[in-house]
Amino acid sequence: MRISENTKILNLLPPVSHATGFAGLSGIINMKNYANAAIKIFTGATSTSDSTVIVQALNGSTSAGTPVAIPFKYRYCDGTDDVLGDYVQATAAGFSMVASKPNSFYVIELKAQDLLSAGQDYSYVRINATAVTSNAQVVGVTAECYQARKSGLALDAVQSAST
Numbered sequence: 001m002r003i004s005e006n007t008k009i010l011n012l013l014p015p016v017s018h019a020t021g022f023a024g025l026s027g028i029i030n031m032k033n034y035a036n037a038a039i040k041i042f043t044g045a046t047s048t049s050d051s052t053v054i055v056q057a058l059n060g061s062t063s064a065g066t067p068v069a070i071p072f073k074y075r076y077c078d079g080t081d082d083v084l085g086d087y088v089q090a091t092a093a094g095f096s097m098v099a100s101k102p103n104s105f106y107v108i109e110l111k112a113q114d115l116l117s118a119g120q121d122y123s124y125v126r127i128n129a130t131a132v133t134s135n136a137q138v139v140g141v142t143a144e145c146y147q148a149r150k151s152g153l154a155l156d157a158v159q160s161a162s163t
Contacts, residue, residue: 012027052095054130076107
């Protein structure tokens, strides 16, 4: 099995330097045809915590609808090795990033059924980051959608670029 044949790989926010902290919206993922998604936030070095990250479910492929923050699970790798920490259950309020180290990253794991917790049958999701401090930071966001509900098809997963 080849991962690239069974997984939709998305570049939600190309790595970029945020002069006043990591803030903004990622691209929107359509999970309609996938059971799971893993959103990865890769960070560069800063001396302090920079952002609060929340996951938002949406009822459409644009930002025009009302996003609903949902609870989710995530893991963190501090960059000293390649071992992820334990799962942490985040509330709908999200989590605060810790002082970043080179090569550190977060993995947000979502199941399509998690989007139902938003109270409607949402199938779109994105992350929303709010800068806590004004420290510069390099951040990139990718995602992998996997376990396609219809095997053998190249299914669309991303609906719009970051805003």
